[in-house]
Amino acid sequence: MTNSKLFSFEFFPPQTPEGVEKLIAVRKQLAMLKPEFFSVTFGAGGSTQDRTVETIRQIKAEGHNAAPHLSCVGSTRENIRALLFSYKDMGIKRIVALRGDLPSGMGSIGEFQYANELVSFIRAQTGEHFHIEVAAYPEFHPQARSPREDLVNFKRKIMAGADSAITQYFYNTDAYFRFVDESGKMGITVPIVPGIMPIVKFSQLARFSDACGTEIPRWMRKTLESYGDDSASVQSFGLDVVTQLCEKLLAGGAPGLHFYTLNQAGPSQEIWKRLGI
Numbered sequence: 001m002t003n004s005k006l007f008s009f010e011f012f013p014p015q016t017p018e019g020v021e022k023l024i025a026v027r028k029q030l031a032m033l034k035p036e037f038f039s040v041t042f043g044a045g046g047s048t049q050d051r052t053v054e055t056i057r058q059i060k061a062e063g064h065n066a067a068p069h070l071s072c073v074g075s076t077r078e079n080i081r082a083l084l085f086s087y088k089d090m091g092i093k094r095i096v097a098l099r100g101d102l103p104s105g106m107g108s109i110g111e112f113q114y115a116n117e118l119v120s121f122i123r124a125q126t127g128e129h130f131h132i133e134v135a136a137y138p139e140f141h142p143q144a145r146s147p148r149e150d151l152v153n154f155k156r157k158i159m160a161g162a163d164s165a166i167t168q169y170f171y172n173t174d175a176y177f178r179f180v181d182e183s184g185k186m187g188i189t190v191p192i193v194p195g196i197m198p199i200v201k202f203s204q205l206a207r208f209s210d211a212c213g214t215e216i217p218r219w220m221r222k223t224l225e226s227y228g229d230d231s232a233s234v235q236s237f238g239l240d241v242v243t244q245l246c247e248k249l250l251a252g253g254a255p256g257l258h259f260y261t262l263n264q265a266g267p268s269q270e271i272w273k274r275l276g277i
């Protein structure tokens, strides 16, 4: 398989000095796969935000392309402007622009309501400096009023100036291909890169999926449940299923893959090896 497709890895900012050290080691391993960029998530409304900036600084200092996620909910124009310019000064060229979700019970929504407003703001403040990624939802965003409206709202982000999109993770390839087709019919031509969630632990996957609206198909859920605490079987099944998912996506024309690594190198590396990228 040629490497003309775009591959990337996502991390969350570690909370402890041990987590920082571990992530440095994880990055070293994943850097050998020569991804297009490493991205780092950004918690809406608060305490973890400095750690995103710090992790981005480290990735950049190691000589890799770093892409901070930037979520706007609960924030002000002034805060976002300050972050944008500090990233620009660091030489960052790519941003993943999101609305984010406020932790429950936390503060006001702030000065931005939706991600399309953030994309417009980034373009107004920094012109074409940043390559802007936005989120896409092949199984639709949990708050969307209808699939159609969600697509219209996705298009708003592209019209506001986004260059490409990364999807929420999913296990139904039909949902992805249909989403790409429908987007195309609406005149959206930017690359829509599938987000890939390796399967490591069923309870964690079920929790994430319930929260973000990803369907775990019944045949997968039943099989994973049947393994109980047998984590070796969970992981082996997960690697088979997710490798096949990636194969189908790439063969069907997906422009690349974005791995949600959960700060682990092993599963993404193994899938990569099996794909023969």
Ligand code: FAD
Residues within 6 Å of the ligand: 040, 041, 042, 043, 044, 069, 070, 071, 096, 097, 098, 099, 100, 101, 113, 114, 115, 116, 134, 135, 136, 141, 142, 143, 144, 145, 149, 150, 153, 154, 156, 157, 166, 167, 168, 169, 195
């Ligand atoms: P939006 O595009 O604003 O959409 C949110 C909802 O509002 C949708 O239902 C949409 O249909 C609707 N909507 C959008 N625009 C309008 C409009 N103009 N009028 C009316 N309705 C509208 N979260 C974090 O906190 N930190 C992260 O680092 C992070 N990284 C992510 C990375 C990826 C690749 C993905 C897919 C998600 C990520 N998330 C992250 C989660 C994301 O913040 C949540 O899914 C959030 O609920 C929606 O963000 P969004 O940017 O898609 O929002």
